[in-house]
Amino acid sequence: METNPTPYKRQIFVCTNDRKGESASCGDHQGEEVFRRLREIAKERKLHPTIRVTQAKCLGQCAKGVNIMIYPKNVWYSAVRLEDVSKIADECIKV
Numbered sequence: 771m772e773t774n775p776t777p778y779k780r781q782i783f784v785c786t787n788d789r790k791g792e793s794a795s796c797g798d799h800q801g802e803e804v805f806r807r808l809r810e811i812a813k814e815r816k817l818h819p820t821i822r823v824t825q826a827k828c829l830g831q832c833a834k835g836v837n838i839m840i841y842p843k844n845v846w847y848s849a850v851r852l853e854d855v856s857k858i859a860d861e862c863i864k865v
C-alpha cells in the first residue's frame with residue numbers, strides 16, 4: 771500500500787444515481803446530465819483532471835437531488851437543476 775497526497779486540486783462529486791422512479795433519486799432531476807455538463811465545462815476550461823468531476827452513486831440525500839459535494843472546498847449543492855450548472859461551474863470550476 772502507498773499513501774500519497776491527493777493528485778487533484780478539487781474533486782466535484784455529482785450524484786448520478788437513478789432509481790427509475792422506484793424511490794427518490796438524483797436521476798429524477800437529470801443527475802447524469804448535470805454531471806456530463808460539469809465535466810464538459812471542466813474539459814473546455816482545460817481544468818480536468820486538475821479539478822476532477824466524478825460521478826457518485828448516492829450521497830445519502832436522495833430527496834434533495836441533484837446533490838453535488840465538493841472537496842476540499844467543503845460545499846454541498848442540493849436541488850441542482852441543469853440550468854444551475856453554469857453558476858456552479860463559475861463558482862467551482864476555476865483555479
Ligand code: FES
Binds near residue numbers: 831
Ligand atoms: S440518489 Fe442522489 S443522493 Fe441518493
